[in-house]
Structures are given as structure tokens and as C-alpha cells.
Amino acid sequence: MINGREMLSRIGIFYDGNYFYHVSNYYCYGHPRKSRLSIPGIHDFIKRYVSLQENISPAFCQIVDCHYFRGRLPALEANERQILLNERIFDDILMREGIVTHYLPITRGGEKGVDVSLALEVLELTLFKKFNVVVLIASDGDYIPLVRKLNSLGTRVMVLGWDFEYTDDNGNTRYTSTSSRLLNEAAYPLRMHDIINGTKRIPDISPDMLFVNNQQNDFLHDDNELPLEMDDSVLNDTQPFSDPIRRRGRIVQLRGGYGFISTDIPSKNLFFFMEQLRNCDFNELMLGDLMEYEPGYNDRGECCKNIDLIAHADNRI
Numbered sequence: 144m145i146n147g148r149e150m151l152s153r154i155g156i157f158y159d160g161n162y163f164y165h166v167s168n169y170y171c172y173g174h175p176r177k178s179r180l181s182i183p184g185i186h187d188f189i190k191r192y193v194s195l196q197e198n199i200s201p202a203f204c205q206i207v208d209c210h211y212f213r214g215r216l217p218a219l220e221a222n223e224r225q226i227l228l229n230e231r232i233f234d235d236i237l238m239r240e241g242i243v244t245h246y247l248p249i250t251r252g253g254e255k256g257v258d259v260s261l262a263l264e265v266l267e268l269t270l271f272k273k274f275n276v277v278v279l280i281a282s283d284g285d286y287i288p289l290v291r292k293l294n295s296l297g298t299r300v301m302v303l304g305w306d307f308e309y310t311d312d313n314g315n316t317r318y319t320s321t322s323s324r325l326l327n328e329a330a331y332p333l334r335m336h337d338i339i340n341g342t343k344r345i346p347d348i349s350p351d352m353l354f355v356n357n358q359q360n361d362f363l364h365d366d367n368e369l370p371l372e373m374d375d376s377v378l379n380d381t382q383p384f385s386d387p388i389r390r391r392g393r394i395v396q397l398r399g400g401y402g403f404i405s406t407d408i409p410s411k412n413l414f415f416f417m418e419q420l421r422n423c424d425f426n427e428l429m430l431g432d433l434m435e436y437e438p439g440y441n442d443r444g445e446c447c448k449n450i451d452l453i454a455h456a457d458n459r460i
Contacts, residue, residue, distance in 0.1 A: 159281040160213025214254030284322035301331035415447040431456030
């Protein structure tokens with residue numbers, strides 16, 4: 144008779160943090176759902192899916208290790224960009240879910256070494272902890288040698304990947320996709336966009352569980368969840384959303400062609416480009432002007448989009 148310990152399916156989850164952040168931004172700002180991915184929801188989804196695939200009770204599918212890898216700016220630069228608080232808030236979310244963080248320094252050359260660090264950690268922990276299933280939330284074909292090595296150890300690999308396209312601020316169509324070769328090497332390849340869009344159905348699993356609920360989403364739309372030093376382009380869909388979130392703030396800084404607008408969060412100001420102004424000219428603006436905007440993202444991180452002038456600081460018409 145198989146005892147409980149032998150039946151237990153030990154799961155290790157490993158996040159490529161920049162990729163996960165990119166995907167979560169897309170669903171929050173560039174997809175009709177307009178909601179962030181839920182880390183607890185993803186973990187619950189993984190346990191249920193492993194349970195179905197391995198024909199064992201969900202109670203015997205346990206996440207025993209979870210790790211998050213990402214590049215991070217130096218503290219002084221993060222503080223200058225006003226993203227230090229957001230980083231700490233997201234750290235709190237990861238901490239509550241028992242996720243171990245691995246941050247590498249971002250240099251002038253960008254984020255370097257994350258894939259190597261992730262792969263080495265996965266291999267070492269699998270050897271010591273004997274994971275039955277390793278879950279990679281990643282898209283890069285560079286992880287193929289890692290998957291092959293895990294296969295040789297008898298560890299089953301699940302890859303969570305997304306394919307989607309969006310239009311950046313310059314009107315260019317951009318694509319994000321997961322390496323098909325990486326998916327082909329995995330025992331459990333999952334094209335998550337198909338599950339979310341309903342083209343692939345899994346018994347007793349709803350794609351809604353992958354997203355934060357409405358109450359959580361209100362909090363996240365206050366821009367409190369994720370760090371914002373991401374170097375990917377702004378994530379917009381070609382179809383505009385109805386009833387976009389609009390907020391107000393005053394201009395606190397103006398430079399050549401760009402500036403910053405205050406928010407409801409003390410000491411947090413959002414960047415804007417002059418091209419996002421809709422009812423006024425950049426040269427007309429002055430410090431203290433009241434503006435209305437839609438929160439968004441660009442290659443600098445959080446920003447203001449679709450901006451309207453509400454009132455000049457000196458009550459000019």
C-alpha cells in the first residue's frame with residue numbers, strides 16, 4: 144500500500160519575474176479583463192492541474208518551494224524614479240505567499256544573468272529536494288537545456304506560457320510569445336492564453352481563478368502592486384476599453400517635452416509625455432495646473448495617458 148508520503152506530489156514553482164510582470168501588465172491594461180494575474184490563484188490552478196494530470200487528490204499536490212527572480216535597480220535610483228514604495232509593497236505580496244526572492248542588479252546594459260541564476264537554482268533545489276513537478280513561469284528558449292536536464296532526473300516540468308500582441312505608444316505592433324521548443328520539451332506545456340480566452344477548457348478549473356477579484360483589483364489599480372522599472376513597452380490593446388479609470392493631480396515638474404503629475408499617494412508623482420495631452424498645448428502648461436489622466440505604462444514605467452487640462456493654477460481660461 145502506498146503511504147501518504149510516497150503519494151505526495153512535491154511542486155516547485157519558479158518565476159521569471161520580468162516576464163511575469165510583463166504578462167500581468169498586459170491583462171491589466173491591454174486585455175478586456177482589465178485585471179492583474181493573481182499569484183495565489185495561479186498557485187491554486189497549478190495544484191489543481193497537477194492533481195488532474197497525475198490522478199491524485201489535490202490535498203497530495205503541495206507547493207513546497209517557490210522562487211521569484213528579477214533584476215532590480217539600485218535603491219537610490221529606484222527612489223529617484225519614485226518606485227521604491229511599489230517595490231516594497233510587491234515584496235510584501237511575495238512574502239505573504241511564501242515566495243523567496245532573488246534580485247540581481249540592473250546595469251546600464253539592462254537585466255543580465257537572471258536566466259542563468261534561475262536555472263542553477265532550479266537544478267540545485269531539484270537535486271536536493273526531489274521535486275516531482277517543477278513549474279516554470281517563463282518563455283525563453285534558453286531554458287530548454289534546464290528542462291532536458293530535469294527530464295533526465297525524472298522530474299516532470301510544467302511551463303506556463305502566454306502569447307499575445309499589443310500596440311505600443313508609437314503605434315507599433317509588438318508580440319510576446321513563448322518558445323514552442325521550450326513547450327515541446329515540457330511534460331505539461333500550458334498555453335495560458337488559450338485557457339484564459341476559453342479556447343482550451345480544463346475540467347473543474349475556471350480561468351477566473353487566475354485573476355484578482357474586484358476588491359483586490361480596485362487596490363491594484365491604485366498602482367500599489369508591482370515594481371515599475373520594467374523596460375518593456377507600454378501594454379495597450381488595439382481596442383479601447385470602456386469607462387477607463389481617470390484620476391486627477393497637479394503638475395509638479397515640467398521639462399523639455401515631459402513632466403510629472405502628483406497622485407493621491409504622498410511623494411508619488413507620475414511621468415507624462417507631451418504627446419499624451421489632448422485638450423492643451425505643452426507650452427501652455429505651468430506648475431500647479433490641475434490635470435485629469437488615465438494611469439498607464441510606458442518604457443519608463445508608470446505614466447499618465449490621455450491627459451486633459453482641467454484648470455490652470457492661476458485660473459487662466
